[in-house]
Amino acid sequence: MNSFKIYEAEVIDRALKINDTLIISDIHLGYESTLNKQGLMLPQIQFDKIIDSLENIQKKAKASSIILNGDIKHNFGRIDKQEWREVLSFIDYLQDIFIDIDIIKGNHDNFTQYILNKRNLHLKNHMIIDNYYITHGHELPQEIPENIKTIIIGHEHPCISICSGRRVEKIKTYLKGTWQNYNLIVIPSFTQISYGSDILHEKTISPFIEDINNFEVIAVEEGDIYPFGYVKDIISINHELNNY
Template sequence: MVSILRDLEVEEDLPVIYSRRLDSIILSDVHIGYEEEMASKGIFLPRIQKKRFLSIYRRALDVFKTNKVIINGDMKHRFNGLGRQEKEDLTEIFKDMKENGTIVKLIRGNHDNYISLVTEKFDNIELLDEIESEDLFIFHGHREIEPKDGKIYVIGHEHPRISIRDKLGFAKKFQCFLVSPIAGNSYVIALPALGGYQSGNDISLVHSGYMSPLMKRHAILEKAKPFVIVENEGIMEFPELNLLKNIIL
């Protein structure tokens, strides 16, 4: 296992982190129901979100030897309701987690309106706005907070991705975890999106390119370090963004 910060670890090519303190995997931005939303706009996509989530969460529980999952926001996709297929997929996922003995803490993201209509039927799921444990603070990242000294903030919302230019000028794109210092000896860790269609937003040294208020206003981007997911290979620790500025897009 690779420690990305204190007791927070990553392993293999999984887009999740593991907290030893909480004995939990933490993942984000699943966006169940995305295909249904796109179909309503005339764009028909293969239905992969549910299958991908089930595969990754089961594998992660096995790798990290735990039965606890923290979903850090945007488990569902539709803003203004609960789609028929979205509800069915969520119900099947939560039923699978219940039958497998998985304990779930689901932190609300900006897409998670009406998700309580599904979660209320499962006694293994707790719906929360945030989780705080000593110096660890987990929330989705879409709302504005004033950071405190000595904290580690774990957020979703960003869908971080690194795009690297090769010698011929072609770009290769990889999902990543982004670990950035902020003032007061604190850090923010942005999790990659788990959803297969949430390919990511390019990380850079430009604050305005980020979505989370915490990243926009407080991240010391020159010192931010990506941990890059290379599919079927593993996770690679990259240098700080200031040293990558000539090769990232």
């Protein structure tokens, strides 16, 4: 399946499109340097892959605006050389493609504003498009306007594991559910290094997700879209297969 909508927002691989705006989340530029400092020598290959992915998405979307929904860089407590270089290069790339660029603050963006000052951009706590409220998802908003019907978050990095014998494949996913009286969409991470947190086996981290079992799973893989149904049903099927 190549076309799919969640609460009227269009899924284009790991990006969500509303009207003429693309939304991506959790890019985590500079992740390789953090892993290198931890002893895992990973080449700095993520930046080029992110550009390739976004170019393929934009060919389909033809959007004029983009929202980066938090965690544009990886390090919490500082800015390293890779982050300075790649964040600025990424912003320069976006400014050549999109008329408007908005960046929402994530929990990894404690020092991101210092980089954005070089391009006269400012972090925001949230964005509103029509009746959609877009926020990173690591904390609950103090107030939501009355016209809002759907909340869009990142932060969670959702994925699921597909098992075939001893082989396990992870696939990034969207989550479709509700929070209080609002529709809720959780966007997969855009980072190329980590697939994310397996929602079937790991505890969720966003305060917006109160009962993961009642969320629907929409997996994305290289542009293809796979609706998997509800989390509770996937868990039940996995349980039956493991006990067969």
